[in-house]
Amino acid sequence: MTQRGHVGIAGAGLVGRILAFSLLRRGWRVTLFDRDRLDGRESCGMAGAGMLAPFAELEHAEPIVNHLGLEGLHLWPQILSACKKPVFFQQEGSLMVAEPKDRPDLARIHRRVLAKIEDAQDVIAVDSHAMRHLEPNLCGRFGAGLYFPSEGQLEGWELFPALMHEILDRGARWHTCTEVRHLGAHRIETQDGAHEFDWVMDCRGLGARPDLKRLRGVRGELIAVEAPDVRLTRPIRLIQPRFPVYVVPRPDSIYLIGATVIESDSLAPLSVRGGLELLAAAYHLDPGFATARICNVSIHCRPAFPDNVPRVLHRPGLIRLNGLYRHGFLATPAIVADVLAHLAGALDDIQFPELWHRESE
Template identity: 25%
Template sequence: MSHLVVIGAGIVGLNCALSAQRRGWRVTLIDRDFEGDRASHGNAGGLAVSECVPLSLAGLGLRPLRWLVDPLGPLAIRPAHAPRLLPWYRALRKISQKGNFARIGDALAALNQHALDPFMAMLAELGLSGDLHRNGALSVYETDGAFLRDQPSWQFRRERGVRWREVGREELHALEPGLAPVFARAIMIEDWAHIDDPRRIVDRLRHYLAGHGARLVTGEATALVMAEDGGAGARLADGTVVRGDRVLVAAGAWAARLARTVGDVALLESERGYNTTLPHSAHRLSREVLFAEAMFVATPLSVGLRIGGAAEFAGLQAPANYRRSDALLALSRRYITSLDERDNHKWMGHRPATPDSLPVIGRSPHSPRVLYAFGHGHLGLTQSAITGELIGDLLDDRPTAIDLSPYGIDRFRRGGAHQAARPVPAPANHGRTRDAAIRQQEPAARTGSTP
């Protein structure tokens, strides 16, 4: 029986392990702390299958500068981290160049279109089908101006198969009576879904895997190991080597340093997000709501109403600044009526973010024994099960359901993410093309108002 070693027991690593186990692989999971906190525990719980608009800062005018000097704005960079962020930031700036943007949107849409079915199959296998709520999400706007400014990005999504429709004030009130009557316009995103509790799925999945024979090894992986006899695995901080036939790096925001130990380079940052969960307010909403101008989301989980978002670049070590959770909660008081804030719980998590918004899924160019599944950014829960399927196909040496070339780790070597470091001439009719219009529109949707 072939043996897969998986580093990282977040939602991505666990789904890959499940897929491998289903295909007859023996699985060993390594994590530094199986019970400990991680992005996969505290996220917003959205199956955000409509989100194919890449993260970008283009077209925001001076707003990012204002945010950067506001430590509680939707986007923040801690000054001490700024020099380390530079290569990632340079690559991010190239994403909105003509051609890149649409290509990345296509690659995100390809994953998302395949995301829901395997996710539902995973829930069914765990006996958690009832945890999924397929009643869409609402993106709400206070002003006509903001709504109109966002139209090109909605069009961008529609061109990639996303179903959405406009909702009037009366219907909005009927759908979500807990929202304050301050919204001029809304969009219903039909295929969006949400789950009851991200942590419950992670815990159930881990127990399920262990119950079906997976070995759980607690330890910090410090390097990937390639054995001369054809095996592969990981070296742990205490010197132990965990060996299998293949090794998969699914270590979330920590993955790049492991890839580097076999010579692979990935631009990966922790895009820290914050939220507050209000256990006594879960029923104020019945579906996830995206507050477009204020750039945060609220999801009615079984564990409470979870309110959060934001993007903070401060690296993996800096302590959390929970005033950001407070700031988002304060904003939400204007928009959601009668919030009961007793026993609330604040949280921060590390989104594993690449500059081109695409995950890294595939084999190492250095060795087919090393596989990668990390960098899912805002969409790790959404894309976890399809990532597992794709990794399973690679393990079986079968053709994958979608072309994996956009997600390869070698894209960072080829001149940054999606030719990010290669100069691309500015479009001749800058500011008038549809692409330019999209660039004007999309960032607000991907700096904070998505999960």
């Protein structure tokens, strides 16, 4: 395969890994710099549930997020099929439920989502009969909900190592535990000196705040439990007054319980109150969680701009990908595809030009 040039990537989280993998597959040479280890355990992507929910997110998100997510649902199977190591992927829809007293909120969400989409079949109001078919264990407590039939999920804890092996096997250089002190067009500076490239990609997330002053952190809290007495088959969002809670089923009776809309950039450990609220919501959703065992607790902050819409900031020799908010798994494949089109000079193939902003030199 013809070599296309050398790209330096600052940040090897979800965006950096997908970008590196995609570039290597197209003949670019790649060097990564990351303050984390190879396993990426400190990445905010490792504290995400991997939900691919372009319609459920429209409660608060702009339509562009829906369009990015729909393209992502198309691209993810292609990415995963190119990885030698298997990664759990499911596309059996997601469900949003609420207690009877919170049903007005559910109706409001339904109206808001319908106002932003073209096809009403992308969100379906379900009654007790349909609920019994979709999630029998929820039917007795939640007789109504919203069903998003095309949505899905993937396992980030499997994706990160799968991408790591692909990137290394394809010949990339990877500087771990390395702090990027400064970067600019064609140049990345670390404690080991300066490195020159044809292109520099800034994928540092909140690590780029010295250069992107409008970034803020949005805290995510995630508890993984083993719950053999629970029988849920797809991601569930429980709408409640304080904040929505999601429960995501994984193989081997593992469930992820989390909240992603906490406006804070604190990385402090999960508080007793926070843990109790998440676990109580899960128990309320399904009493089988009473016998669950906690396997892991993950805390991280996602980078977001004020409008919660991603941006691709660019000038010759430098592209910054940032502000993916809680839509990292949802939006990354589509944004990376546009970056590849830009590098190839196929500007007419960029699907989301509204995300691109010229950066002053």
